[in-house]
Each structure stands twice: as C-alpha cells, then as structure tokens.
Amino acid sequence: MIATQQKVATSTTDVFGAFLSRRGFVKTGGALLVGFGLVSADGMQKTDVAASGNTLNAALPESWIELHADNTILIRVGKPDFGTGSVFTAYRQIAAEELRVPVEAIRTVISGDTDRTPDGSGAFDFLQGGMPNIRKAGAYVYQALLDLASERLGVPKDQLSVRDSIISGGGKSVSYGDLVKNQHLNLTIPVKGDVHSMFGLTVEGNPPLKPVSEYTIVGKSFRNSVTVSKVTAKETWVTDVRLPGMLHARMVHPKTLGSKLVSVGPLDKARFPNTQVVVRGNLVGVVAPTEWEAIKAAQQIAAGTKWTDWKGLPGNERLFQFLKEDADWKSTPAETSKKSNGDVASALAKPSKKLSATYQRPYLKHAPIGPTMALADVRSDGTVYVYTHTQNPQALRSGIAHMLSTSVDRVVVRTFAGPGHYGRSNGGNAGAEDEAVILSQAVGKPVRVQWMRPEDFQWSTQSSAAFSDVEIGLDAEGKMTAFQIDHYMPAMQDDRLVGAILAGLPTIPAPNEQGAVIGVRNDVHDPWIYDGTPAVLERAYGTFQIGQKSSALNVGLRDHSLRTPGQYQQNFPRELAITEAAVLAGADPLQFRIQHAREKRLIGVLESVRDASGWKPRSEPPSAVNGLKRGQGVSALFRGGSYWACVANIAVNMTSGAIKVERVTVAVDPGIVINPMQLKRQVEGGTVMGISMTLLEELRFDESGVIVNDWRSYPIATVADLPEIKVVLINRPEVGKYGQGSEAANALAASAIAGAFLDATGKPARRLPLKPDYVQALLRA
C-alpha cells in the first residue's frame, strides 16, 4: 500500500491501509480521532473526508473512536441498543481487547444518532459475521499507536508490548495518553458501503487482529452499563424527551386497512379550546398542549369521523385456505437453497417409508410493551429532528427525507432507549415517526405522537404467516434418503412509512416483484444442517402482501421481520418433520439428528443438550399420570455463525388440552462467547418469547383489518408460563469468530415443544399456536 499525501496533514503514515496524519502541536489536551475514507470500486483509493450525505467528517471530533490524553476512550457506533445491550457490553469488550485497554477506559459509548455516529446500519446482526466494525477499527488504532510509540521510544514495532494502555520496549515505556498528548492525530480507516442503506458501512482491509488465545476481556461477564440508569429512573427514555413548545398528539387512524376519509368528526371547541386537528389526505392527527386533552379530543373526533368501508382480507379463519388456493406464488421465481443437492425425485419415488405433511404458522405481532412513539421537530429553516426508538436511524433518516422531498443532510435522527420491538423498525420506522414529522410541519411546533394500545396492534406491521410442505423418504435402515421442503410466505419486509401513505406523500413502493428491500421474494432462511442426507431440495416461494392490491390505501396486512425472521417460520416445519421422520423410523429423535449431522459443532450442541436435559430415549409410550402425559422434544438450528439445540419437557393435560412447558434446556455454540451473563439472559428471554409464540399467539383479523386490540385479545406469556430454563454455553475460541446470540432462541421453542407433544401423545401438531381447543381436537382425532 502506498501512502498518499493529504493536503492538510503535516505528515502521514500508512497503517495497514489506514492513514495516520498529524496536524501539529496543540497546547492543551490532544487526541487521536478515527474517521473513515470510502473505498472506491477500483480499490483502496480514499477520499479525504466522510461519505457524502453524512454529517461526520474525520477531521472533526465526531469520529469513530477517540483516544484522549487522560487515557479515556470514547466510541461511537451507528447501531442503536435495542435491549440486548450489545453496544454497551460486547462492543466495549471487543474494542478494549483490540486496543489492549481495560474495559473501564472506554468511558462513553454513543450509539445510533445519525449526526453523532459514523457507520449506520441497525440493531440486528450486532456481530456482523464475527467481524463487527468496532473490532477492525480497534485493531487499526492499536497498530497506529504502536507506530507512534516505536517512533517516540526509538524501538522497532515488533519489539514493543502493550498492557493496559502502556506500551513498553527496550526498557522504556509510554502510555497511550502520553502519545496523544498535545497532538492532533487523525486516523482514516478504509470503509465501503452506503451509510443510509439497511446495512450501513463496513470497515475494509485486514489489520492484524489480537490472537484469540491472548484474550483477557472477551469471555467475561461484564455488566450492561445502562442497567443502573434503567432501574434507578435515571435513563432518558424516548418517552422522556421534551422540547420547548412541544405539543402532544394522538392519531385517528382509518376504520379499515382500505378505508378512505369521508369526513372528519366535529370537535367541541368549548371543551377543547387549544386543540388543533390536522388533516392531510387520509391522515388525521389531533394536537393539543397536554397529553390528556389530546387523548380526549382524539376520542371525540374519532367517534364522529366517517370512513369508506373495505373488505379485502380473507379473515384468519380462512387464511391457510386462501394462501393455498388463492395467493399468487408464481409472479416471483422460487428460490432454491445452496444446500439443495442430489436426486430428490428418484429418492422419493420408492422409499421404504415416507412422510408427507403440511405445517402452518399464523401471523404474529411484535407486541412491544410500549406502543410506538416519536417526537419530531420540523424547524422553520426546513431542518428536521426526529427523536425516537428505532433500530435503523440512518434508514429512517433517508425515509423521512424522501417523504419531505428534501436531502438527507436536512434530517437528523436521534435514538433513545424504548420498548423493544424485535425487528419492527430494522428498516427504519416503527409507525409514529413520519406521522410526528407531518404533524410538526403542519403546526410549526415540535409534536410528540404516541400511539395507543389498540393502534399498536391494528396499525403496526406483523410477522408473516407461512406454510410449508414437506416430504421425507426413509430407507429400510431408517435413514433419511431424501428431504424436500417447499416454504410459502407473503412478503416479509414492508418498510413504507404508514403516515406518508395515509397523507399521500412519497415513500418506497409496496413490496413488489422488483423489490424495495427484498420485494415479494422468499428465501430459504433456515440453513440445512443435516449434511448426512444424500438428497435435499429446499425451495421458497413468495407472494404479495395480503389485501394490499385491493386496498384503497394500498395497505394490506403489512408484514415485517420479527426475531429470526423467516427462519422461525421455516425451522418449525423442518424440525418437527425431522422428529416425525425419526418416530416413523423407530429412532430416537435426538440420536436421529446426530446420525444425520456431519458438522462437529452441531453434534456438539446436540450432545450437550442431551446430557444437560437428562434426555432418555423412549422405550414405550408414556401413560397418563393424574391426567397428564409428559414428553420430551428436541430442535436444532444454525444462525449467524452459531449452532443451537434445544430440548423441551412438557406436560399435556389430556382433558383440557392445556400444555405446560416444564423445562427448557438450550445449548449454544457461538464460537467465541463474548459475555456469558448477557448471553444467558438473552437466551432465557428468547426462550420465553418462543414459548409465548408457540402456545398463545395468533393474530386474529377479519375481512377489514386486525381485530385484536389489547393484551386480553392478544395474550403473551406471563410469569405463570415460565418453565425452568437451563442454558449451556459452549465456548470455542478456535473458531476465531463471534456468532450471534439473542434472537435465535426464539426460533427453537416451537419445534421442540411440538416434538415433545408428539412424544407425549403420538399426535403431530402441525399448526401453531398449540392452544387447548386445537390440542383437544388433535387428541380426539
């Protein structure tokens, strides 16, 4: 790599493709600041400053990493925290490890504000294939510090060693702080990508990484730094942000998903003298000085507002018949998985035994504990500030700019802690942000839009329903000779701004054949793991959003990814079918999986979960004890570099049909375990959410829209549903990468619980949720 002289620098050093420049002596303080230069298509040629459209500039203090003269460090990351705490725990640990500093030296983590963080992207895939940006950025900084120390101490770089921010060699030493004292140092590291895209910027190049065998910080259970503020009421939640002159708003949303506004209901001005009603197209907002006045006025207006009628949904009772018989699965080509191989048709033509079955999963809600809320301030100079809890601030920023037909430079998105919503806003918006912007622009003041509980169920996106057809062939020895699965799921990712749609303002198109993000295409999201199977065919078919094309609003059952998107829809049919095949073969379902696995990490998690759960191969069907039959079930998956296996132990009430999950054991091998305590808590949480989805959750809708509107009509798991949960973490430093934690646990429960139900009762439960009436019907059949 050849260093190119940068015009403002007094000297420049090439650091493994990054560039360290010195801008002369400063009287007080001093720092090393890290910015980025974009890598162009033809290689490593750099621009001097930041990507266009990003307000960050490597020459300004708002940089990626700041190392100060007092040895403290600040890091900035584009991904906001969404409750897993990864930016405050794992990112700190990874950065501290590469920088060779104590975790405590990283005093500040700024995350997720578009004007204060460099790299964009969202609150998902925090570990970025095992190579999060912060790991490489830290590695570049470390090399730059070694270069500086080598020069200062007059000792060759390879003879230096570092411990806790002190560089030593040749009997001399210097601290990081002393190296940067009175200096103005800029390190420009190579990146590529689009900061406003879903995935943001990626650090390029290959700076030497700290050998995993020398790790002292990654692998320890550091606490999440924001826990203290959250339990002592010192956190600034998104719900706490107040601006001078701020007004409160409530929305009056259409009566159905296809209704147009006929007339706005009257407002009693004597009762609500300070309330304003904003109408733009089909968007109706009620704005008032106090929250309670906004709520009451909105109720009054809603009661008198008239909408056209619309019926364009099949209703949830007829959903699967509609998906099977009426939905268009042909307009977009099917995707075939990379793991598909062998002659499945021949193998299925004359098997010794064969399983053919269809599996169904309903629509689900993200169901955050707090309904969506945002505060927007459209200022008289046309700049827009949005204060919100979004997973993808840069994507929201570009969506808002698009809606207002302005440039992204005019829009700033600031993120705050808020109620987790598990994927709903990974493409930018959660629902209220654009409405707050529209209302603020209309009234010329900052406006806070808070959705009420019924709206959060009825006007937010949902996780797609899906069904899958499976065929499995077994030979005379009970071995799988062929596995075929066809997955069907409506478009999963609608990132349109619903307020923009209602107001008739620009936003991206509805998911279509061309696709905004992924369009109507479906993918095989659940990677095949049983490599000992000779013939495999996995296909995925997509279709349009249900109801969208006939809706006058161009809005149907808007879908959006929910934890392990697509994968949990597909893991349930695959894993339950594997269990059914094992039973058909007369084999133990756990041993059957091991027999068909080739990857040693997969076999490892299966053996771990077998031992930790006390799994016993079944010699005869269970008999009822006190009206209960007990069973055990197993599931496995691969996600984001991590192998997972789960055993559920359940009790089925043979009279009432109630299922009680008594014990869940989860084994995970993520490669390098970064923080055992935080990973364990994430796995426990995901397990509970998975149980909730399996036993309780189903979005009910009629021909006009969603009919669930509160926690009684859409119940989720409570403390009463909590089983004993055992988590086994398998640390494999030799893998050299960090696999994903958290959300994968969500996908494991359904297939393990349904497997346990089959074990207890001999009946396959191929449709979720496993509610008592469905279970009773299965038991009678």
Add this chain to the structure above:
Amino acid sequence: MATILVNGVKREVQAPSDTPLLYVLRNDLELSGPQFGCGLAQCGACSVLLNGKEVRSCITPLAAVGDKEVTTLEGLPTRWAKQRGLSADQAAKTLHPVQETWIEEQAPLCGFCQNGMIIKATELLERVASPTLAEIKEAFTTSGPSPHLCRCGSYTAIIQAVQRAATRMVKRSDVL
C-alpha cells in the same frame, strides 16, 4: 389545582382532576419511572405504590390520589432509607435492595416493563419477608388487575432478583 404527596414531597399540580395519575407524574412532575404501556391496566408498566399498595397509574385519576402517598421508582431509595432509619448521608448513597439485585442479576433486557416489576417486587417484599416461588409468581400474575408483562421474557432474572433481594432485606433487618 391539586396537591399530592409524591416520594415524600408535596407537589402542586394544575392538571384536571380526571387526568390519569400517569400523565401527571410523567408530564407535570417529569418523573420517568412509570411508563405508558397500555392505558388499560393490563400490563403493569405504569405501576406506582399508593400508600404501599401497587396500583396502575394509567387508570388512577388524579382525584383518587387524595392524601395518599405516591411512591415511584425514583422514590424507592428514600423509602428504604426511611424504613431503615438511615441518616440523610447514608440515604443519599443508597439504592433500594430490589434495585441493587436488579442490577446484580442484570434483569432488564429492553427494560421498559421493569419499573412495574420493581414496584411489584417492593410491594411483595414489604408484605412477605421471604416469599416462596409460588408467592412470587402469584404477585406478578394474579395479585393485581393483570399480570405484569415482559415481552423480552426476563421472568427468570426477575424471580432470581426478587429472591436475592428477599435474602438481603431479611439480613439487614437482623442487623438494624
């Protein structure tokens, strides 16, 4: 205008008497503990103690508060200090044991529901010194107008934090 006693301090508020206490606490008094979750007393995110009893501030009108004392998440350290007769100096450095164990057990994930969880745990432990697992589960499910809901699924950590807090509070009772 009404005067209400919040976290040991009398506060004058201008809000109409039918305003739910939640909005008074959040908007008029700028407290950030109680959260808006449903407005229907179905989730528990908005919980506060009213004379030591857990209530849902989202459906409790300001007029119903009267001269009862409201304790929010912010007021738990002072409440604990008062119960234990700690000096002002000690009190300033104190967290409620429930808050301490919530940190030690790393209970919150997104944390939005945890205000209500902590308030409910405090109510329980003031009433029952060493609750059984069944009593803890009952507190968070059937004891009030609705179960306390956590969508992130932090229930295991919550139970462990309550058990740890119970042990600590009993021990400190012996000492004091």
